[in-house]
Amino acid sequence: MIPIIPAGSSKPADVSPAGNQQLWLKPGQIALPGSPPLSLYVHIPWCVRKCPYCDFNSHAAPGKNDSHDIPEDIYLDALRADLEQSLPLVWGRPVHTVFIGGGTPSLLSAAGMDRLLSDIRALLPLDADAEITMEANPGTFEAERFASYRASGINRLSIGIQSFDDRHLQALGRIHGEREARAAIDIALKHFDNVNLDLMYALPGQTIDECVRDLEAALSYGTTHLSLYHLTLEPNTLFAKYPPALPDEDIAYEMQDIIEARTMQAGFRHYETSAYAQPHREAKHNLNYWRFGDYLGIGAGAHGKLSFPNRILRQMRHKHPATYMEQAMAGNAVQEVREVGADELPFEFMLNALRLTDGVPASSFHDYTGLPLHTISKQLAAAEKKGLLEADPTTIKPTELGRRFLNDLQEMFLKD
Numbered sequence: 027m028i029p030i031i032p033a034g035s036s037k038p039a040d041v042s043p044a045g046n047q048q049l050w051l052k053p054g055q056i057a058l059p060g061s062p063p064l065s066l067y068v069h070i071p072w073c074v075r076k077c078p079y080c081d082f083n084s085h086a087a088p089g090k091n092d093s094h095d096i097p098e099d100i101y102l103d104a105l106r107a108d109l110e111q112s113l114p115l116v117w118g119r120p121v122h123t124v125f126i127g128g129g130t131p132s133l134l135s136a137a138g139m140d141r142l143l144s145d146i147r148a149l150l151p152l153d154a155d156a157e158i159t160m161e162a163n164p165g166t167f168e169a170e171r172f173a174s175y176r177a178s179g180i181n182r183l184s185i186g187i188q189s190f191d192d193r194h195l196q197a198l199g200r201i202h203g204e205r206e207a208r209a210a211i212d213i214a215l216k217h218f219d220n221v222n223l224d225l226m227y228a229l230p231g232q233t234i235d236e237c238v239r240d241l242e243a244a245l246s247y248g249t250t251h252l253s254l255y256h257l258t259l260e261p262n263t264l265f266a267k268y269p270p271a272l273p274d275e276d277i278a279y280e281m282q283d284i285i286e287a288r289t290m291q292a293g294f295r296h297y298e299t300s301a302y303a304q305p306h307r308e309a310k311h312n313l314n315y316w317r318f319g320d321y322l323g324i325g326a327g328a329h330g331k332l333s334f335p336n337r338i339l340r341q342m343r344h345k346h347p348a349t350y351m352e353q354a355m356a357g358n359a360v361q362e363v364r365e366v367g368a369d370e371l372p373f374e375f376m377l378n379a380l381r382l383t384d385g386v387p388a389s390s391f392h393d394y395t396g397l398p399l400h401t402i403s404k405q406l407a408a409a410e411k412k413g414l415l416e417a418d419p420t421t422i423k424p425t426e427l428g429r430r431f432l433n434d435l436q437e438m439f440l441k442d
Contacts, residue, residue, distance in 0.1 A: 054336030055368040056396030062319040062333055064119045065311050066150065068105065068142065069325030070128040071347045072096045074165060077199040078264035079257060083327030083345050084129045098138045101347070104354035106145045108324040108343070111357060113149060115332055116322055121150045123157045123311035126180075132162035136174030143179045157182055157310040159222075164202035164210035176217040182309075183214050184222040184253070190243040191236055194229045197270065211247050220307065222251035227285065228278040229257055230270035237281045238288075245292050250307035254285055255300050299381045299432065316378045317386055318394040324359070326350035333394075338366045369441045371395040372402045376422075376439040380432060385416070385423025405438050414438075 072087040087096050124146060126139075134142070139160075146152060159182040160175060172183075187210075189195050192203045202210070214221050223244050227237045244252055256278060259265045273281070286296055294302040298316060301309060314321065323330035327345035331338065344350040344361045353359055366374060375395050379386045391399050406422070409415040414428035414435045428435045 052336065054334075054365070056336060056338070056371070058333055058335055058338075058396040059393055061119060062317075062394050063122050063314055064116060065123045065125065065314045065319060065321040066121050066146065067311075067321050067323040067325075067328055067330070068124065068126045068131075068146075069323065069328040069343075070101075070126065070131040070134060071326040071350075072133055073128065073130045073163075074133070074201050075199065078268075079198060079260065081260035081263050082129070085347060087133060096133055097347075097351070098135060100351055102138060102141055102145070104351040104359070105142065105324055106149075107357070108354045108359040109145065109149050111354075111359060112322055112324065116150075118151070119320075121146075121152050121156065121322075123314060124152070124159070125311045126158075126160045128161055130163050130166055131160050132166040132171075132175075136171045136178070139175050139180070140178040147179075159184055159309070159311055161186065162210070162214075163200075164206040165200070167206070167210040167213050169213045169216070172213055173217050181218070182220040182222070183218045184224060184251075185210055185214060186224045187211070187244065188224060188226045189229060190240050191232075194232060194236070197230045198226070199264075211249070215247065215249070219250070221247075221249040222253055222309065223247070223249050224253045224255070226255045226257045227281045228273050230272055232273060234277060234280055234284070238284060241285060241288055245288070250304045251309060252289065252294060252302040253300055254289075254302060256282070295383075297383050299429070313382075316382050317390065318375050318378050336396075338371065338395075340364045340366060368397060371397060372405070373436070373439045373441060376402070377436050379422060380424050380428070380436055383424075383429065385421050388420055388422050391422065402439060409435060409438050 069083065071083055071085050073084045074087055076084060076086050126142070131139075143158070158180050160180045161184045162172075163186045187207045188198055188200055190204045190207055195203055195207075211221070211223070225240055225244055227240070241254075257272065259269055259272075272278075285302075289296060289302045293304060295305070296302050297308050298312065301312065303309070320331055320333050322332065323341065323343065326343060326347045327350070328343045330341040332341065333339075340363070341360050342362045342364075343359050344353050350359065353361075372391075372395070375391060379390075388399055391397070391402070406415060409428070410417050413425055414431065416423040416425055424432070424435060
C-alpha cells in the first residue's frame with residue numbers, strides 16, 4: 027500500500043497501486059498541455075565514509091574500501107524491480123538523460139555498472155544520444171574499471187574533487203588527498219571527453235589565495251564543466267552539530283567574484299547558480315531539473331517528479347538501503363507519493379527556473395505547471411520593480427542583482 031498525500035492535505039490516503047493509477051487520471055487542479063522531458067535518476071547509497079558536510083542519503087559501506095563489500099547483486103535486483111514497477115507511470119515516454127548519483131556510484135564493479143545500464147536500456151526507450159552521467163570520487167578510481175564504465179555506455183563523468191589542498195580535504199572528511207585527486211582526473215580524461223569537476227569554496231579556514239589555487243588547478247585540466255559550490259552547513263550533518271569556523275560573508279563574496287571572472291576568462295559560461303560550462307557542454311540532466319522537467323528516481327531514498335494530464339506528483343523511495351531492497355523486491359519501493367497543489371506550483375517552478383542565468387521562456391510556466399502566467403503576474407511585476415528580474419515579457423530571467431540575491435527573489439513566489 028502506497029500512501030498518497032492529495033494536494034491540500036497533510037494526511038496520506040492508503041490506496042492500492044491500481045487505485046493510484048486511476049486516481050492520477052481523474053480530473054485535478056491543473057491541465058497540462060503536454061508532458062515535459064523525462065530523465066532518470068539512479069541512487070547508489072553507499073560511500074566509503076560519510077562526509078561531515080553531506081546531507082545526502084548516503085551510508086558508510088560495510089567492511090573495507092572494496093566494491094564487493096556492498097550487496098551489489100541484491101541492490102541491482104532491487105533497482106530493476108523498482109524500475110519495472112514504475113513503467114506504467116512513464117510508459118512510452120523517451121528518456122533523454124540518465125544520472126547515476128549517490129553516495130559513490132564508482133563503488134559498483136564494472137560488471138555491476140554494465141548490468142545496470144543493460145537493464146535500463148532493456149526497460150526504457152533511452153535516446154540513442156542520451157547523456158549518461160556517473161558520479162565518482164577520487165578514492166575509488168581504478169583505470170581498468172573506468173575504461174569498462176565507458177565501454178558500458180557512461181559518457182559523462184562527474185568527479186567529487188572538492189579541493190586540491192590536503193589540509194582542506196582532511197577537514198572535509200574526504201578519503202582522498204591532492205595526489206589521488208590529480209590521478210583520478212588523469213584517468214578520467216583518458217577515457218571520457220565530457221568531465222565535470224566538483225569543487226567547494228568558503229571552506230573551513232580557507233583563504234582567498236587558497237581558493238584561487240584550487241580554481242587554477244581545476245582549470246589547468248581543461249575539463250568541459252565545473253561545479254563550484256559554496257560550502258553550507260546543512261541540518262542533520264556533523265558540521266551542523268559541530269560548526270567549523272568558515273570565512274565571513276565578505277570573503278566568500280570575494281571568492282565568488284573571482285570565480286566568476288576567472289572562469290569567464292577561461293572560456294566557461296556561468297549558466298546556473300553553481301555550474302560553469304564550456305560552449306555546448308552544459309549538464310543536460312541538471313538543465314532538465316532547473317527547467318522543471320520530469321524525472322523518475324529509483325534507488326534508496328530517491329526522489330522523483332512525474333507529470334500527468336491533471337496533476338504533478340512527487341515520489342520518495344524508502345531511504346535505508348536494507349529497507350529499500352526488501353520493499354522493492356516486495357513490489358513496494360515507493361514510500362510516499364505526494365500531489366503538488368496548484369498553489370505550490372509557482373514557487374516550485376520558480377525555485378528551479380531562477381537558478382538559470384538565461385532563465386526560461388515565459389511560456390514554459392504554463393507548459394510545465396498547467397497554470398496561466400497571470401497566476402504570478404503580481405510577483406513578476408514586483409520582482410521587476412526591485413530590479414531582480416529582467417523586464418522582458420517573453421522570458422523569465424533574473425538580473426545580475428537577482429542572481430546575487432537569489433533566495434530573496436525565489437521567496438517572492440511563495441504562496442501567502
